[in-house]
Amino acid sequence: MSAVVAAREPQLPKEHYLNADYGVRSWLFTIDHKRIALLYLASVTFMFFLGGMYAAAIRLELVTPPGDMFSSETYNKLFTGHGVLMVFFFLIPTIPGVLGNFLIPLMIGAKDLAFPRINLLSWYCYMAGAGFVLYALVEGGLDTGWTFYTPYSTSFSNTNVILAGVGIFFAGFSSILTGLNFIVTIHKMRAPGLTWFRLPLFVWAHYATSLIQILGTPVIAVTILLVALERGFHFGFFDPARGGDPILFQHLFWFYSHPAVYIMILPAMGVISELVACFSRKKIFGYGFVAGSSLAIAVLGFLVWAHHMFVSGLSVYASLIFSAISFLVAIPSAIKVFNWTATLYRGSVSWQTPMLYAVGFIGLFVIGGLTGLFLAALGLDVHVTDTYFIVAHFHYVMVGSVVMAYMGGLHFWWPKITGRHYPEWWARVSAVIIFVGFNLTFFPQFILGYLGMPRRYHYYPDEFQVLNVMSSAGASILAVGYMIPMVYFAWSMRYGRIATANPWPATGLEWQTASPPPTENFAVTPTVDEEVYDYTRPPKEPTFV
Amino acid sequence: MSNAHSSALRHHFANLDQQKDSSVLGMWTFIVQEILFFGGLFLVYTIYRHEYFDVFEACSHHLDWKLGAANTVVLIFSSLTMAMGVHAAALGQKKATAAWLVLTIVLGSIFLGVKVVEYTEKFEHHLVPGPHFLPPEEAAHELKIQPSQTGQAQLYFSLYFAMTGLHAIHMIIGIPIILYLAWRSWHGAYTPAYHTPVELTGLYWHFVDIVWIFLFPLLYLIGHH
C-alpha cells in the first residue's frame, strides 16, 4: 500500500503522548493539544450518532405519506433536536476541535497551542453546552427548529428554549476560545523559517475560520441572550406587541449562522487541499489563490446573511444586493475547486481512502455549491424557500462536503494520531458506501423540493412517496457507511498495522516527527528551509524525531 | 534572550518575549470578540432609537443623568488608577502596584453601588419591562408619552437594563481578578520583565470603561443639547 518499502518492521516509539500518562485524570486535566483533540473526537462522535438517531427517526416517519409514527409536536422536536445537535455540537466544532487541535501545532512546528489551558477550557465549555442541550432534550425537547425564530421562540413555544439557548451559548464560547487560540498560535508560534507562504493550506483555512469564529460567534451569543431575556424576564426586543421587530432577530441570527457554514466548510477545504496535494504528488496549483480564497470567503461570508430572508419582507433593493453578493461567494469557492482539479492534472494520482473521500468531497461540494447559486437567485429562491430543495442543498454542503472531508482527514492522519493503520479495504468500501448512501438520501430531496414538498412536515401527498422512500433507503445505507469506520477505527487502535512516521509519504512538519508524536511534539525544534508541498524531492526520513 | 525569570516561562514558549506577545495578541483578540458581543446590542439600540426617537428621548429623561455623569467620572478615574497600577508593576514596585489595584477595585465598587441605587429606583417606579411595568395610562403620565407608546418605553428600558447589566457583569468579573492580581503583586509575583497579567487585565478594564463611555450618552443624554 505504501510506496516506501520499510527495511524493517516499524515500531511504536517507546514514549509518546498516548502512553505518557494513564488514567481518567490524565485525560480530563490534560493540557496537551493532542489529547484534547481526542477528547473532542470522543465527544463530537457521540453527538454525531445522537443527532443521527434523530435523523433516523425523521426518515422513518417519512417512509409513508401519513403522519403515522409521531405527532406533529414530536416531529417538530425531532428535527429541532437533529439540527441543534448536528450544527452546534458536531459540524461547527468537529474539524477545528479534532483535526485542527491535533495538527496546527504539529504543522507549524510548535510544542502546543499558545494557550493550552484555554484550549482545555474550550472543551469544557463544549461539554457544559452539550450537557445543557442534552438536558433540554431529555426534559421534553425543543420545537423551535435550530433557527429559534422569534416571536415563536420568545412568546409561544412551550418547550425548553432557554435551557437549549444556554447550551448553545456555552458551545459558542467554546468556539470563540478555539478561534482565539488558533489565531494567536498561527501568528506567534511558527517554527523558524516557516513563513506565511510556507504554511500548509490546512493552517490558512483554519486561520480564516478562526476569524469568523471571533467576529461572528459573539453576535449569536448576544442574540441568544436577548431571546433568553425576552422569554425569562419579559424584555421586549423582538416582541411586535411592544414595537419590537421579530425580523431583527433573523438578521442577527443569520449574521452568524450564514458565516457559520464557513466555520464548517473552510476547515474541510483545508483538509482537501492537503489530501489532493499528497495523493497527486504535486504542489497545489495556485497555492496563493487557494490561501487567499479562504480569506475572501471569510470576508464575503459576512455580507450575504439576508439571502436567508428573501421571503421575510426584505426590501427589493436589499434583496438585490444580498443576492448579488451571494453570487460573488461562488468565485472564491470555484477557485478552490478549479485549483484542486488542476492539481490532479498530470499528477501521479493514487486512490487510497483519503483520496476517495477527497474526490467525493469535490463532487458533493460542486453539487451543493451550484444549487447554492439557484438559491441566491431571487425568483428561484422564492419558489423553493422552505422546501426540501433547501434541505438537500445545505446537507450537500454541510454534511456531504464537511463530513467527507472530516472522514478523509481522519483516515489521512489516523496513522499519525494513533501510530497505527486502519484496514484499507474496509475503509475504501465504507467510503464508497457513504458516497452512494449520501447521494441516494439527498439527491431525491432536490426533486422533492422542486416539486414543492415543504420541509418540517411529517406527512405529505402520496405522489411524493417514491422519492421519500429512496431518501430513507439512502439514509439507512449512509448509516451503515458511518458505522463501519467506527468499528474498524476502534479495532485499529489496538490491532492495526504499526505505521511509520511518514507512511504516505507526505510533506508537512507533522510527518517529520514520530507516530504518535511525543508530548512535546518534536525532539528538536524544527526549522523550515523548503517550500510548501515540495513533492518534487524524494521523501526524506523524519528529521525531528 | 536571558531566561532569568524562567519560572514564569511556560514550557511551550521559546522565551518570555514570545510568551508576552502571544498573551497580548490573545487579549486584543478577546477584546475584538467583546466588541462584536456588545455590538449586537448597540445595533438593536440604534435601530429602535431611530424608530422610536421621541419615546427614547422621553424615557431618557427618567434616568438620573447626574448619577450617570458621576459614575462616568468614577470610571475614568478607575482607568487612571489601573494605568498607574500597570506602570508601577512595570517598575517592579510591588506594594504600589497592589495599592493602585485596590484603589481601582474601590472605584469599581462605587460605580456598582451607584448602579444598585439606580436599579432600585427603577424597580420602585415600575420601570422594569415585563408584566409589572407601569400600565399605559400611568406610563403616559409618568414618562410624558402617549399611552399607546408604553410598549416602546418598555423597549427602551429593556435596552437600558440589558446594556448596563451586561456592562456591570463585565465589571463584576473584573473585580475579583484585579483583587487576585493585587494579592499576587503584594507577594512579589510580578517583575519588570514579567507582569503580563497586570497589563492584560488593564487592557480588559480599559475596554469595559470605554463601553460605559458610549453607554452614558446613548442612554442618559438623549435629547440633552
Ligand SMILES: [Cu+2]
Ligand atoms: Cu447563507
